[in-house]
Amino acid sequence: MSRWAHSIADALTTFPVVLALIMMIVCTYVAVAHLINQTRILVEGGMLRVRHGPMPWPSGARMSLDDIAQIYVKRQVYGSTPKSRSVEYRVRAQTVRGRDVVIVNGPLVPDRCRAIEDTLEALLRIEDGPVKGDLCT
Numbered sequence: 001m002s003r004w005a006h007s008i009a010d011a012l013t014t015f016p017v018v019l020a021l022i023m024m025i026v027c028t029y030v031a032v033a034h035l036i037n038q039t040r041i042l043v044e045g046g047m048l049r050v051r052h053g054p055m056p057w058p059s060g061a062r063m064s065l066d067d068i069a070q071i072y073v074k075r076q077v078y079g080s081t082p083k084s085r086s087v088e089y090r091v092r093a094q095t096v097r098g099r100d101v102v103i104v105n106g107p108l109v110p111d112r113c114r115a116i117e118d119t120l121e122a123l124l125r126i127e128d129g130p131v132k133g134d135l136c137t
Contacts, residue, residue, distance in 0.1 A: 070094040071120045072134040073113040089113045
């Protein structure tokens with residue numbers, strides 16, 4: 001076997017091991033982050049910010065308070081059969097331009113989402129109104 005062919009054979013046997021190692025590291029990070037991270041919703045300086053920590057995590061919303069028209073809770077159903085179906089509840093904002101922005105997502109119960117919605121609406125002085133897809137409409 002030539003030296004070149006031997007290098008390719010080594011690479012082909014090493015690649016699955018490296019890929020499995022990377023997948024284990026990513027899965028471990030995700031699991032630990034979900035266990036220890038907390039979500040903080042901050043209203044300061046005319047902005048609404050969502051931060052996740054202490055472990056860095058993407059998808060923290062950031063938007064101007066002037067852009068928020070309504071806060072609501074949306075029920076999201078995944079899966080096409082009863083056995084594969086799962087339901088998540090998300091706190092969302094509807095902007096004055098009609099955009100729909102996720103503020104908080106994840107494994108939250110409806111009552112917790114409603115409490116976040118009510119707290120934000122009271123803090124931002126937004127009157128609760130109907131939004132298409134709202135949990136209560």
